[in-house]
Amino acid sequence: MLQEYMDRKYRTDNKPSVEANLIKNNVAIVGIGQTQYTKNSGRDELDLACEAIQNAVDDAGLKMSDIDGFDTFILDRLSLPMLINSLGTPNVRFSCEVSGGGGAGCAVAVHAAAAVATGQADYVCCYRSLNEASGHRYGRGDDFIEYMPVALTPNYGYIWPLGFVTPLGWAGVWGRRWMHEFNITREQLGWWPVVLREYAQNNPEATYFGRPMTHEDYMESPMIVDPLKLHDCCVNTDGAAAYIITTVERAKDLKQTPAIIAASAQCCPIEQEIQTIYQRPSISGLVETWYVGQELYRVAECGPDDIDVAQLYDPYSIGGIIQLEELGFCERGEGGKFVEGGDNIRIDGKIPCNTAGGLLSEAYLHGWNLVIEGVRQIRGTSYNQVKDVELSMVTGGPGVASSGIILRR
Amino acid sequence: MTVEYNPDQKIPHPAMWGVLYKSSTPFWEGVKNKKIMLQKCKSCGNLLNPPRPMCPKCQSQENEWITAKGTGKIYSWVTFNEAPHPAFKAPYAAVLVELDEGPRIVSNMVDVKPEDLEIGMAVEVTFEDVAEDLTLPKFRKAG
Amino acid sequence: MVKLIEGIPIMRPYIDLDNQGYWDAVKNHKLVLQYCTKCNRFIHPPRPMCPTCRSQDTMEWKESSGKGILYSYVMFTSPKMAYPAYELPYAVVLVELEEGVRIVTNTHEIEPDEVQIGLPVEVMFEDLPDGQTVYRFKKREA
Numbered sequence: 001m002l003q004e005y006m007d008r009k010y011r012t013d014n015k016p017s018v019e020a021n022l023i024k025n026n027v028a029i030v031g032i033g034q035t036q037y038t039k040n041s042g043r044d045e046l047d048l049a050c051e052a053i054q055n056a057v058d059d060a061g062l063k064m065s066d067i068d069g070f071d072t073f074i075l076d077r078l079s080l081p082m083l084i085n086s087l088g089t090p091n092v093r094f095s096c097e098v099s100g101g102g103g104a105g106c107a108v109a110v111h112a113a114a115a116v117a118t119g120q121a122d123y124v125c126c127y128r129s130l131n132e133a134s135g136h137r138y139g140r141g142d143d144f145i146e147y148m149p150v151a152l153t154p155n156y157g158y159i160w161p162l163g164f165v166t167p168l169g170w171a172g173v174w175g176r177r178w179m180h181e182f183n184i185t186r187e188q189l190g191w192w193p194v195v196l197r198e199y200a201q202n203n204p205e206a207t208y209f210g211r212p213m214t215h216e217d218y219m220e221s222p223m224i225v226d227p228l229k230l231h232d233c234c235v236n237t238d239g240a241a242a243y244i245i246t247t248v249e250r251a252k253d254l255k256q257t258p259a260i261i262a263a264s265a266q267c268c269p270i271e272q273e274i275q276t277i278y279q280r281p282s283i284s285g286l287v288e289t290w291y292v293g294q295e296l297y298r299v300a301e302c303g304p305d306d307i308d309v310a311q312l313y314d315p316y317s318i319g320g321i322i323q324l325e326e327l328g329f330c331e332r333g334e335g336g337k338f339v340e341g342g343d344n345i346r347i348d349g350k351i352p353c354n355t356a357g358g359l360l361s362e363a364y365l366h367g368w369n370l371v372i373e374g375v376r377q378i379r380g381t382s383y384n385q386v387k388d389v390e391l392s393m394v395t396g397g398p399g400v401a402s403s404g405i406i407l408r409r
Numbered sequence: 410m411t412v413e414y415n416p417d418q419k420i421p422h423p424a425m426w427g428v429l430y431k432s433s434t435p436f437w438e439g440v441k442n443k444k445i446m447l448q449k450c451k452s453c454g455n456l457l458n459p460p461r462p463m464c465p466k467c468q469s470q471e472n473e474w475i476t477a478k479g480t481g482k483i484y485s486w487v488t489f490n491e492a493p494h495p496a497f498k499a500p501y502a503a504v505l506v507e508l509d510e511g512p513r514i515v516s517n518m519v520d521v522k523p524e525d526l527e528i529g530m531a532v533e534v535t536f537e538d539v540a541e542d543l544t545l546p547k548f549r550k551a552g
Numbered sequence: 553m554v555k556l557i558e559g560i561p562i563m564r565p566y567i568d569l570d571n572q573g574y575w576d577a578v579k580n581h582k583l584v585l586q587y588c589t590k591c592n593r594f595i596h597p598p599r600p601m602c603p604t605c606r607s608q609d610t611m612e613w614k615e616s617s618g619k620g621i622l623y624s625y626v627m628f629t630s631p632k633m634a635y636p637a638y639e640l641p642y643a644v645v646l647v648e649l650e651e652g653v654r655i656v657t658n659t660h661e662i663e664p665d666e667v668q669i670g671l672p673v674e675v676m677f678e679d680l681p682d683g684q685t686v687y688r689f690k691k692r693e694a
């Protein structure tokens with residue numbers, strides 16, 4: 001089975017029918033909302049969440065009391081009951097906290113969509129609220145002291161005691177193999193952060209708005225966890241974001257052009273646990289992202305050439321570029337060449353990526369800002385609007401069980 | 410009776426939550442100044458405990474703070490015959506007091522034995538400095 | 553190589569019924585790997601079921617030669633994104649053992665600029681003052 005994944009052979013037999021998929025074309029994102037993205041909000045996460053959710057509800061043209069479901073993913077510091085006590089939503093009948101960390105960036109939408117498609121809820125609010133710039137930053141090195149004296153799980157027990165902490169480190173190991181095997185250079189990596197920073201210059205809500213960066217600046221930035229430099233890594237953000245999911249039928253009575261879910265997937269192939277991932281015959285690729293892509297294309301009945309714009313979950317530059325390969329926007333091992341010079345991922349390029357600035361330059365809202373930008377591209381309201389968008393792709397984090405959605409008009 | 414603490418054990422500090430929910434800060438500031446502060450929605454007058462950033466009735470994020478009279482009635486209670494945390498000496502009671510203003514608050518009793526507690530008992534607030542950096546609102550029999 | 557900073561304890565592994573044999577062996581300065589006698593393959597990290605034949609009673613512990621090559625690595629260089637118990641910079645390396653499985657480990661007496669993909673390495677053990685035994689990898693003749 002593992003070898004089949006490694007050979008990128010996908011379900012050669014017995015593919016499930018697309019018609020049986022209740023989410024496809026029946027569910028849509030109808031409201032988006034966010035707070036300011038800052039370095040020090042001076043407010044707590046609960047407070048920020050309330051504002052972002054109110055903005056999403058207003059954007060959709062709903063009332064707060066319409067919301068009857070909530071969804072987020074793990075590592076959330078909010079208490080859902082206190083959130084409900086603040087929002088005053090009296091009819092909540094669906095709630096969900098998805099596993100997988102950043103990999104669940106889109107899985108939250110997937111689970112919410114499933115709830116809506118099956119009548120578990122009418123309007124599900126997907127929310128994320130963080131004070132990662134001023135408060136607790138997920139993935140910092142000293143973060144792990146919290147778990148002393150024993151590693152959190154057996155698998156972490158093989159790596160944490162070695163000082164092998166933070167997702168940047170975990171990604172660096174496969175990243176170095178990928179760079180080594182395909183001769184991918186640091187110069188090439190730099191184009192991903194540089195192009196994203198260009199996008200952020202048109203997005204007044206982006207953390208790095210008004211702070212451009214040249215490729216030279218990138219090259220001069222310090223090494224954080226070799227092979228990753230400072231500007232390979234995502235920003236720290238205080239802020240909140242939310243979006244609302246309902247059926248396409250209900251969306252007809254609402255304010256906005258719905259971003260209809262043409263396909264959704266959450267994939268967890270074997271040998272992908274953060275540590276055991278290194279046991280695959282090759283670690284210079286991300287099979288889970290490839291699998292997400294295959295599922296999305298199968299359900300949406302399209303291919304990479306049909307995607308007009310993509311928001312790829314990029315907590316670090318290599319995580320964005322390698323997804324270009326696994327999602328079929330370029331060949332395996334060609335990601336470095338593909339982003340060189342930046343044109344392929346710029347607005348008129350082959351596949352414009354992370355058009356609001358992504359996790360590196362807009363905000364690290366655990367992928368919520370990517371979903372929101374994916375929706376804006378469908379509505380035609382992006383600060384970096386791609387022309388005539390028919391299909392807009394969003395993915396979850398690389399290197400863990402991952403997820404994705406394709407949105408359409 | 411009054412809750413007794415083990416002097417060598419640190420009492421769980423509510424500031425842990427105060428940090429998480431900044432909306433709670435005025436409540437704990439009030440306690441330091443020997444007052445029970447209640448959050449009041451500026452738009453609909455709703456009184457809220459615990460404090461929160463949005464009024465669940467009208468979704469207003471504007472609020473003000475009023476000082477509670479500090480009087481109320483025992484609404485319910487539990488008696489801990491075994492200490493669930495080493496900082497506390499059992500037996501002691503945790504009481505739910507319904508303040509005259511309406512909101513309910515969880516507290517301990519001062520000078521009342523658990524077996525003498527009654528639902529409906531009239532109580533009034535008193536403040537106890539339980540540690541150098543921690544004052545807690547507690548209740549005793551009114552009158 | 554890793555240098556400990558005094559006063560900051562090292563985290564301990566999480567030992568459960570599946571991996572107890574592995575950590576017990578480390579205590580005795582041995583590197584053992586889980587092995588499925590039905591599939592004749594090594595498995596790491598240890599788990600209760602062989603993912604190939606799905607058997608739960610064909611696994612045993614086999615001692616590893618302890619030899620391998622450096623397959624990949626990261627170098628921790630920033631205090632923000634490193635574990636504070638070690639002096640910076642320190643390397644975390646992925647070693648591909650002769651048995652075919654890979655393990656994450658630290659280095660012993662290998663300077664940062666010598667840490668390179670393809671370096672032949674072998675296991676060594678160290679008893680730490682806190683009573684823990686850890687394994688690391690040092691250079692070996694190819």
Ligand SMILES: [Zn+2]
Pocket residue numbers: 450451452453454455464465466467468469
């Ligand atoms: Zn109100």
Ligand SMILES: [Zn+2]
Pocket residue numbers: 588589590591592602603604605606607610
């Ligand atoms: Zn087997």
